[in-house]
Every structure is written in structure tokens, then in C-alpha cells.
Amino acid sequence: MKINAMLSYGAEEFVQEEILLGEIDCDEVLVKIKAVGICHTDIASTKSIYPFTYPVVLGHEGAGVVERVGSDVKHIIPGDHVVLIYSFCNSCENCLAGKPYICDEFYRLNTTGYSKSHTKKRLTLKNGEEVSNFFGQSSFAEYSIVSQQSLVKIDKDVPLEYLGPLACGIMTGFGSVIEKLKPNGGDSIAVFGCGAVGLSAIIASKIIGCAEIIAIDVNDSKLEFAKKFGATKTINSLKQNLIQEVQNIVSKGVHHVVESTGNPTIIQNALDITRLSGKVVVLSAVKKGLEVSVDFKSIQSERTLMGTIMGSVNPHTFIPRLIDWYKQGKLPLEELITFYKLEEINEAVNDLNEGKIVKAVLTI
Ligand SMILES: [Zn+2]
Ligand SMILES: [Zn+2]
Missing domain, CATH: 3.40.50.720 (NAD(P)-binding Rossmann-like Domain)
Known part of the structure; x- marks a missing residue:
């Protein structure tokens, strides 16, 4: 399917482009991104700190609504509100011990540009050139394909647009x-x-x-x-x-x-x-x-x-705790976050670099 995304070609500025997103696998979920935070790691990743090749769709603090699920997906259905977390294998010793942040495959799955079960990259330019995936989500885009274990389901009474940053910066x-x-x-x-x-x-x-x-x-x-x-x-x-x-x-x-x-x-x-x-x-x-x-x-x-790494917490149990603190008024997300449109990403990055705002969230 065709989606709108903000691409990085390794330069300072992000570029808006229509690109192609592949099909979901049986254990994957298609998420319509509603909002995505900009993390310092996204900005740093425009300067080759990781081994993936450009172009890349960055973004690893996405939150959205489930559009479609693969045949093996359990516990998540279309319409669910979800926060997207990083990618992990879910089968190594550390993942099985509830410590996905030190997954044996963490570095490969999140920073080399490939999506989980694929040796092939999932996103392509219209001319067929491959686009790198980032942290298993590449959420500076309208849609994202995510492994089922990398989704945290959220109650619908909490405003979704504030929650993406819980998955990285705030959790860390x-x-x-x-x-x-x-x-x-x-x-x-x-x-x-x-x-x-x-x-x-x-x-x-x-x-x-x-x-x-x-x-x-x-x-x-x-x-x-x-x-x-x-x-x-x-x-x-x-x-x-x-x-x-x-x-x-x-x-x-x-x-x-x-x-x-x-x-x-x-x-x-x-x-x-x-x-x-x-x-x-x-x-x-x-x-x-x-x-x-x-x-x-x-x-x-x-x-x-x-x-x-990522605050040494299990996102599946810790993100609900963060939401509890938010509901109790102890984590003032409204005061931390400034909203921009996805297309305004370059302006948001400038404001962050100048220290004008604390946290930028792009809405779609
Ligand atoms: Zn981050
Ligand atoms: Zn693992």
C-alpha cells in the first residue's frame, strides 16, 4: 500500500515522500499511526550512528489504532489502541526472562534496517529501492507494520496522542x-x-x-x-x-x-x-x-x-504504570509535549535543538 512518510537520507532535513509498505505476516499487525514522539535517538540517527543504510524511515515512539492483524495474532483486534515499542525476538534467554531490552537480537532487530522476520526490508521507494526500517516500527509515517509482541494495548479512555513517548524517552x-x-x-x-x-x-x-x-x-x-x-x-x-x-x-x-x-x-x-x-x-x-x-x-x-537500555524495564508492565502516574496527575504529559503535524518535523527538530520545547509529538 502507498503511505506518506518522512524520510531521512542522512542529511539534517527530513523529506516527505509517498512510499510503499509491504504486506503483514501472520504474526504482525498493521497500525494506523495517530501520533509519534521525536526522540533524541531519531535526531542522532540522521548522522550514521547505527549500521542501517539510507534512506530510512525513523520514528520509534509511535501510538495508533490497529487496522488489520495477521492470522496468528492473539489478544489484539482491529480498533484496539496501541503504543508501539522496540523490536525483540521473544525467544532468547533474556526475552523469556521478561527482559526484552537486553534481547540477544536487540541490536540487529532495531538498528540494522531490517524488520523482524525478514531478511528483506519492508518499505520501498516508488522506484523499487529499499528503505530501512527503524526499531521495528518506522513510525514517522501514516502506517506501520509491527510484530504482535511489540504492541502494548491501551485503554480507550486515555488520550492516545500523548502516549507514544512512554515507549522510549519517558520510560528510559x-x-x-x-x-x-x-x-x-x-x-x-x-x-x-x-x-x-x-x-x-x-x-x-x-x-x-x-x-x-x-x-x-x-x-x-x-x-x-x-x-x-x-x-x-x-x-x-x-x-x-x-x-x-x-x-x-x-x-x-x-x-x-x-x-x-x-x-x-x-x-x-x-x-x-x-x-x-x-x-x-x-x-x-x-x-x-x-x-x-x-x-x-x-x-x-x-x-x-x-x-x-530503555530504562531496564519491561514495557508491557511498565507502560501501564506510567499511565497510572499520568492519570494520578504525577506525570504531566500535557506540559511536557508540544504537538506538530507530521509534515512539520523539521520545525519540531529545530525547536527541540534550540531548547524551546521539551518533547515534540507529531500528529497524523
Ligand atoms: Zn528513543
Ligand atoms: Zn530476545
Whole structure:
């Protein structure tokens, strides 16, 4: 079928084009995309951080309505509201243990341009040239074909257009705090980078009851957002002395740090502001081969430096928890999200890069 999509050819700007989408397999579902979030990973993926070839249809925070299901699909029917998550094999040891975020096939299924059961790419240009798939969904488009296990069914009384970002940026920020760092109420936490993921970590820290939530960024407008969403203190690390400022707030250093900028030079800073036995979690999508050097002593002093993929949570159980927090008014999606039309993607990316907005969602 012919669909409208925003393509990336590896340049800064996305290009609108009519392309062709193949047929669903027996275990797949055709979803009419209603809204899709733009994640930093989409923007970074216009610059060859992954092995797929261009052109590609990016987009991995889709939400939509089921249009058609394959013959083997269970529990999902046409008309269902769904959030689209990343692709996973559903049969390796980690998937069977309920940890699809560390699926043995995660990298191949999500970043090499092929869709799940296919050695062939699913999308094609009108001239027959293949288009890469992204994260098993390629949702910067009118329609998407998704494996049944990569759909989370949503109650119809929740506004669907707000929910796509729950599948990546917001889940990653929340999971990094709640599942990875596991702070106790009253603990202190610092968050480097106040984009959507960092702000989600700040909101989660507030829900847990952290006493000090220190937001660190180089952009004052992002620090203003951080204050609005729960940061108790903010530090502009370009203008202020980071270590000194943190010491003024918590003399021994913080219990926990979330590093969401992907800048390797920040890792040592993150360890330096962490107290003995404190924990640092890093969560950015970065290019393979990016090296980090740290003072051996800072790790040896019982500190933990760890990573997370997608917040180390199972989306099938965690996205419903996020929706509960949204319904309770603790996760203010309306205040985080700014809507644009799908065709306005380039404008949305500009506004994100300039720090004018927190989270862009494209509607279709
Ligand atoms: Zn993402
Ligand atoms: Zn797997």
C-alpha cells in the first residue's frame, strides 16, 4: 500500500515522500499511526550512528489504532489502541526472562534496517529501492507494520496522542531511576541533561520522594523546565563551578546520578559529585567505539558506574504504570509535549535543538 512518510537520507532535513509498505505476516499487525514522539535517538540517527543504510524511515515512539492483524495474532483486534515499542525476538534467554531490552537480537532487530522476520526490508521507494526500517516500527509515517509482541494495548479512555513517548524517552528516564538506581525517599540525586529523558528522571525522582533533585545543564531554558518538573536546585555547568555547587547542596556528594547527555567527558564529573558507594547510570544512544576515561580511584571507592537500555524495564508492565502516574496527575504529559503535524518535523527538530520545547509529538 502507498503511505506518506518522512524520510531521512542522512542529511539534517527530513523529506516527505509517498512510499510503499509491504504486506503483514501472520504474526504482525498493521497500525494506523495517530501520533509519534521525536526522540533524541531519531535526531542522532540522521548522522550514521547505527549500521542501517539510507534512506530510512525513523520514528520509534509511535501510538495508533490497529487496522488489520495477521492470522496468528492473539489478544489484539482491529480498533484496539496501541503504543508501539522496540523490536525483540521473544525467544532468547533474556526475552523469556521478561527482559526484552537486553534481547540477544536487540541490536540487529532495531538498528540494522531490517524488520523482524525478514531478511528483506519492508518499505520501498516508488522506484523499487529499499528503505530501512527503524526499531521495528518506522513510525514517522501514516502506517506501520509491527510484530504482535511489540504492541502494548491501551485503554480507550486515555488520550492516545500523548502516549507514544512512554515507549522510549519517558520510560528510559523513569526506569533509570526506579528500576536501576532505586533511590530511597530522602536520597539525593543529580541529573545531567534536561531534555525529555532527563526531565522524566527528575519527575520519577520527585515521585519517589528524593529530598534533593539537582538538575545540571548548559542551557538556562532547559533548567527552567527542570525547576517546573521537580528539580530542587539547578546548576548551569558552563557558568557555575559544578563540584563546588553540588558540595554546597550536599556536602558528601549525591547518592545517585543520571547521565543523559551522552558526552563522555561528563562521566568523570558524574563520579566526582557522587558520594562514596553512590551510583551513576548512563543511558544515551551513542556511536560504537566512543571511549570514556575515568579515575580508577573514583570507581574503586565503592562507586558504581552502570548503563541501561530503555530504562531496564519491561514495557508491557511498565507502560501501564506510567499511565497510572499520568492519570494520578504525577506525570504531566500535557506540559511536557508540544504537538506538530507530521509534515512539520523539521520545525519540531529545530525547536527541540534550540531548547524551546521539551518533547515534540507529531500528529497524523
Ligand atoms: Zn528513543
Ligand atoms: Zn530476545
